[in-house]
Amino acid sequence: MKLTLKIWRQKNAQDKGAMVDYQIDGIEPDMSFLEMLDVFNEDLMSKGGEPVAFDHDCREGICGMCSLYINGEAHGPDRGVTTCQLHMRMFKDGDTITIEPFRAAAFPVVKDLVVDRSSFDRIQHAGGFISVNTSGNTIDANTIPINKEDADKAFDAAACIGCGACVATCKNSSAMLFVAAKVSQYALLPQGKIEAVDRVLNMVHQMDAEGFGNCTNTGACEVECPKGISLENIARMNREYMSASLKG
Amino acid sequence: MALDSKIPSGSISDKWTDYKDHINLVNPANKRNLDVIVVGTGLAGGSAAATLAELGYNVKAFCFQDSPRRAHSIAAQGGINAAKNYKGDGDSVFRLFYDTVKGGDYRAREANVHRLAEVSTNIIDQCVAQGVPLAREYGGLLDNRSFGGALVSRTFYAQGQTGQQLLLGAYSAMNRQIGRGKIKMHNRHEMLDIVIVNGKARGIIARNLITGEIERHSAHAVVIASGGYGNVFFLSTNAMGSNATAAWKIHKKGAYFANPCYTQIHPTCIPVSGDHQSKLTLMSESLRNDGRIWVPAKIEDAKAIREGKKKAKDLTEAERDYYLERRYPAFGNLVPRDVASRAAKERCDAGFGVNKTGEAVYLDFAAAIQRYGKEQTYVKGLDSNDNALVTKLGTEVVKSKYGNLFQMYYKIVDEDPYTSPMMIYPAVHYTMGGTWVDYNLMTTIPGCFSIGESNFSDHGANRLGASALMQGLADGYFVLPYTIGDYLSPDIKMGPISTDSPEFEAAEKGVKDQIVKFMNNNGTHSVDYFHRKLGKIMWDKVGMARNAQGLNEAITEIAALREEFYKDVKVPGTDKGFNQELEKATRVADFLELGELFAKDALHRNESCGGHFREEYQTEDGEAKRDDENFAYVAAWEYKGKPSDAVLHKEDLVFDAVKLVQRNYK
Ligand SMILES: Cc1cc2nc3c(=O)[nH]c(=O)nc-3n(C[C@H](O)[C@H](O)[C@H](O)COP(=O)(O)OP(=O)(O)OC[C@H]3O[C@@H](n4cnc5c(N)ncnc54)[C@H](O)[C@@H]3O)c2cc1C
Ligand code: SF4
Ligand code: FES
Numbered sequence: 001m002k003l004t005l006k007i008w009r010q011k012n013a014q015d016k017g018a019m020v021d022y023q024i025d026g027i028e029p030d031m032s033f034l035e036m037l038d039v040f041n042e043d044l045m046s047k048g049g050e051p052v053a054f055d056h057d058c059r060e061g062i063c064g065m066c067s068l069y070i071n072g073e074a075h076g077p078d079r080g081v082t083t084c085q086l087h088m089r090m091f092k093d094g095d096t097i098t099i100e101p102f103r104a105a106a107f108p109v110v111k112d113l114v115v116d117r118s119s120f121d122r123i124q125h126a127g128g129f130i131s132v133n134t135s136g137n138t139i140d141a142n143t144i145p146i147n148k149e150d151a152d153k154a155f156d157a158a159a160c161i162g163c164g165a166c167v168a169t170c171k172n173s174s175a176m177l178f179v180a181a182k183v184s185q186y187a188l189l190p191q192g193k194i195e196a197v198d199r200v201l202n203m204v205h206q207m208d209a210e211g212f213g214n215c216t217n218t219g220a221c222e223v224e225c226p227k228g229i230s231l232e233n234i235a236r237m238n239r240e241y242m243s244a245s246l247k248g
Numbered sequence: 249m250a251l252d253s254k255i256p257s258g259s260i261s262d263k264w265t266d267y268k269d270h271i272n273l274v275n276p277a278n279k280r281n282l283d284v285i286v287v288g289t290g291l292a293g294g295s296a297a298a299t300l301a302e303l304g305y306n307v308k309a310f311c312f313q314d315s316p317r318r319a320h321s322i323a324a325q326g327g328i329n330a331a332k333n334y335k336g337d338g339d340s341v342f343r344l345f346y347d348t349v350k351g352g353d354y355r356a357r358e359a360n361v362h363r364l365a366e367v368s369t370n371i372i373d374q375c376v377a378q379g380v381p382l383a384r385e386y387g388g389l390l391d392n393r394s395f396g397g398a399l400v401s402r403t404f405y406a407q408g409q410t411g412q413q414l415l416l417g418a419y420s421a422m423n424r425q426i427g428r429g430k431i432k433m434h435n436r437h438e439m440l441d442i443v444i445v446n447g448k449a450r451g452i453i454a455r456n457l458i459t460g461e462i463e464r465h466s467a468h469a470v471v472i473a474s475g476g477y478g479n480v481f482f483l484s485t486n487a488m489g490s491n492a493t494a495a496w497k498i499h500k501k502g503a504y505f506a507n508p509c510y511t512q513i514h515p516t517c518i519p520v521s522g523d524h525q526s527k528l529t530l531m532s533e534s535l536r537n538d539g540r541i542w543v544p545a546k547i548e549d550a551k552a553i554r555e556g557k558k559k560a561k562d563l564t565e566a567e568r569d570y571y572l573e574r575r576y577p578a579f580g581n582l583v584p585r586d587v588a589s590r591a592a593k594e595r596c597d598a599g600f601g602v603n604k605t606g607e608a609v610y611l612d613f614a615a616a617i618q619r620y621g622k623e624q625t626y627v628k629g630l631d632s633n634d635n636a637l638v639t640k641l642g643t644e645v646v647k648s649k650y651g652n653l654f655q656m657y658y659k660i661v662d663e664d665p666y667t668s669p670m671m672i673y674p675a676v677h678y679t680m681g682g683t684w685v686d687y688n689l690m691t692t693i694p695g696c697f698s699i700g701e702s703n704f705s706d707h708g709a710n711r712l713g714a715s716a717l718m719q720g721l722a723d724g725y726f727v728l729p730y731t732i733g734d735y736l737s738p739d740i741k742m743g744p745i746s747t748d749s750p751e752f753e754a755a756e757k758g759v760k761d762q763i764v765k766f767m768n769n770n771g772t773h774s775v776d777y778f779h780r781k782l783g784k785i786m787w788d789k790v791g792m793a794r795n796a797q798g799l800n801e802a803i804t805e806i807a808a809l810r811e812e813f814y815k816d817v818k819v820p821g822t823d824k825g826f827n828q829e830l831e832k833a834t835r836v837a838d839f840l841e842l843g844e845l846f847a848k849d850a851l852h853r854n855e856s857c858g859g860h861f862r863e864e865y866q867t868e869d870g871e872a873k874r875d876d877e878n879f880a881y882v883a884a885w886e887y888k889g890k891p892s893d894a895v896l897h898k899e900d901l902v903f904d905a906v907k908l909v910q911r912n913y914k
Contacts, residue, residue: 011825012825012826028522028524029662030521030522030661030662031522031524032526032660034526035524035525035526038524038526038776039524042774042776045774045818045820045829046774048820049820050820050821051820051821051828051829053826053828055314056488057313057318057320057487057488057489058318058320058322058323058487058488059487059488059526059527059529060323060527060529060530060656061656062322062323062409062412063313063318063320063322063323063487064317064318064322065313065314065318081659085656085659085660087659087660087662089662110458110826111825111826114826116314116458117314117315118314118315118435120315121315121316121317121423121426121433121435124419124420124423125423125426125427126427127427128420128423129378129379129420129421129423129424130377130378130379130420131424132374132377132378132421133302134295134298134299134302134374134378134421134725135299135302136367136370136371136373136374136725136726138370138373138374138376138377139373139377140373141332141372141373141375141376141377141382141390142334142389142390144376145384145387145388145389146384146388147384147388148384148385148386148388151381151382151383151384152381152384154379154381155381155383155406155407155413158380158381158406158413158416159409159412161412162315162317162318185379185381186379189379189381191376191377191378191379192379
């Protein structure tokens with residue numbers, strides 16, 4: 001395949017950045033999108049250019065490291081996949097592909113297509129945990145049975161990979177889906193209940209402090225989420241938040 | 249230096265308890281005055297950092313990703329073992345211990361493995377208390393399943409994402425301590441050297457990957473939890489960033505490197521599709537519970553399939569060779585990973601491979617679909633002779649069991665595995681070798697510890713499924729926090745360690761010099777060009793089967809490639825900021841040395857065991873032939889300037905609790 005790539009180039013956080021056009025040939029449909037970029041970078045380097053920086057690690061859709069806003073969609077045109085799982089057979093010979101970083105005030109650009117998502121970590125530091133010692137002197141795991149349906153729902157929420165597509169997709173750059181997923185996981189489990197009030201208040205407070213926008217229920221996040229995290233979680237978090245605000 | 253494994257005396261089941269009763273402790277008030285560096289935040293490093301901080305130490309943690317949550321442990325699919333005996337099927341600490349020693353082909357250290365089995369039960373309790381959503385049964389109790397190499401059900405899981413959930417548990421424990429200021433987390437930092445002062449590990453040199461700054465960090469002890477080195481093969485199931493640098497750098501400063509040649513090749517991975525391939529994807533081993541593995545029986549049919557003239561479906565039962573069922577009637581498709589991998593290679597080498605490159609075998613679910621479909625028609629009282637109905641119902645059952653894996657396969661290969669069999673081939677997966685450690689998990693550098701996949705200790709020459717996650721968390725949550733206290737107890741009055749010493753100066757200079765050299769090299773080839781070449785030598789000559797001639801060639805070729813690399817590599821950009829090519833260059837430089845030691849280790853081990861198969865040492869029917877008389881030892885290599893000059897030290901393995909027997913899966 002022969003393609004035109006329009007790629008966001010930005011030297012560092014201070015640089016202004018701009019879109020740059022490139023041509024690439026010899027792309028096979030069975031390459032992954034990131035392998036296409038590998039080939040592109042090799043080519044660029046052989047011509048004396050500087051390769052395009054982009055984040056990735058596991059390349060199998062689980063670490064949440066890859067990002068990329070492709071043709072106006074977080075993780076590109078396919079559904080339920082991360083960028084590393086996107087394959088070139090989704091594109092046609094002669095296509096023009098626009099590639100940008102995940103843009104949001106709370107995700108400053110590091111270089112080219114790489115952004116800093118440490119705001120997500122700081123939200124977790126504020127309450128994304130259960131306060132239990134890691135000493136191993138806990139009770140036997142089967143002492144507290146957990147309803148299978150609740151356990152499954154907690155798992156579904158816990159499956160969030162922290163990629164940030166929800167933020168990049170949202171016109172308000174809201175982090176609600178991400179935060180709600182974590183709040184829900186613990187809200188659904190008996191172990192997490194004791195600190196539920198502090199958890200939701202602290203995490204929401206930190207989310208606001210990081211500069212994420214408000215949620216106006218447009219639902220774009222759910223559509224682009226590679227892990228199918230459902231809006232139900234946002235509803236659950238809102239309930240938790242309301243009752244916590246009353247208690248707190 | 250003679251190797252002292254410091255295995256406590258006493259009976260195998262009392263060693264760990266006795267040991268804990270007699271080690272030196274650090275008073276909680278004094279822990280505040282002690283700093284510990286943890287390099288790596290996967291299951292091993294993350295759990296260690298959280299626990300050390302909880303105990304009161306000041307922890308400085310490092311990872312090269314943008315968040316600890318993204319460590320390679322996140323990718324583990326299948327599950328984690330623990331001797332809970334919840335199913336009442338006879339599991340016990342001894343059985344888990346025994347299976348692990350046997351599974352490792354009797355090349356692991358008994359005392360460590362027993363301790364691992366002992367603490368395994370605590371791991372599950374700990375994770376559940378942290379809110380890890382492990383799979384449940386309808387009664388609300390934990391579910392578990394069985395896995396290759398074991399006759400009991402002891403594998404706990406969270407769908408196909410066990411590693412993810414366990415890691416997020418450790419990450420949440422870390423977050424709690426980061427929030428309290430007890431862990432100082434350094435994301436996007438790469439350790440590039442260790443600093444040794446008066447013979448003890450006292451700090452590291454790290455590069456801030458965003459600013460490019462070279463930083464000095466001091467501590468009273470250094471813990472390496474940097475994962476495995478499978479990427480020395482370029483293509484593996486590991487994450488792209490997984491590397492050997494931390495382990496290799498401590499090796500160059502005095503830590504012995506043990507059993508580098510023990511590498512696990514996983515039998516069920518998606519085959520290589522072309523030259524551009526960047527990594528290989530694992531298909532969980534659980535598929536072998538229902539999938540039947542075969543190749544065409546006649547070489548003409550294999551050829552016709554490769555040329556696209558025939559399809560799998562065109563071959564009748566009689567025209568297929570279910571080679572695992574044929575060779576290993578007792579275990580069939582469920583033989584351990586090393587056996588299944590070698591058998592696939594043997595058939596493909598003989599010309600029976602089924603994809604374009606001839607490096608793939610079939611993993612076929614047609615029989616399972618029929619079997620389950622028939623069962624469903626009986627259960628539902630429907631017509632069991634209606635083929636379309638049987639297929640439909642059977643497909644639904646298979647989908648409910650393996651749907652996410654089939655989907656993953658479909659996305660990558662673009663072929664529907666429900667209607668045509670999957671193609672699979674073995675791939676490099678896990679490295680059982682690593683830095684040598686004693687019973688305390690300390691390397692031969694005093695004060696430098698190594699945990700998780702980066703050490704060599706618990707799996708011998710082969711790792712059973714679901715045991716790496718167990719080891720990572722055992723080391724981090726429950727073993728290291730004790731043993732490090734014993735080491736640190738004399739240091740309580742020492743005070744903070746200065747980073748102004750000549751030792752820090754010298755280590756920093758070494759790191760800077762290497763970087764400047766890369767930046768000014770101006771060669772003609774990219775880093776990946778060399779990495780791919782190294783990978784090809786490793787796979788062809790040091791891969792699934794090895795012989796003396798190939799290994800000798802590999803040693804020479806790797807040394808030559810290393811020279812070419814230093815002459816001709818090109819690293820664009822600047823060292824003053826974010827530069828992914830520079831990151832890769834420092835990693836590949838270390839792989840190019842490790843690869844040679846790897847081959848040297850494989851060459852000296854004149855036997856076949858577990859993940860190490862030497863063609864000269866096999867039985868008449870092609871099985872691995874172990875030599876306990878001469879090779880029941882850990883090979884620990886001492887660095888002497890060049891990999892070729894490395895000096896071999898042996899830790900003899902003593903088996904008191906289990907008897908050495910030949911593994912047999914017929
Ligand atoms: C696809 C796949 C499936 C698997 N499935 C299973 C399974 O079902 N069950 C099982 O038991 N095992 C499984 N394994 C194996 C298991 O996942 C790993 O062995 C284990 O997770 C390794 O954990 P670790 O903590 O030692 O290292 P890792 O998780 O690899 O962590 C390494 C850490 O070190 C850091 N690091 C490395 N070098 C440096 C440096 N120089 N400077 C700073 N930081 C550094 C990294 O950033 C990272 O944080 C699987 C492996 C793969 C690849
Ligand atoms: S909620 Fe979905 S889109 Fe958002 S970070 Fe999690 S996985 Fe990514
Ligand atoms: S690289 Fe890990 S999710 Fe894409």
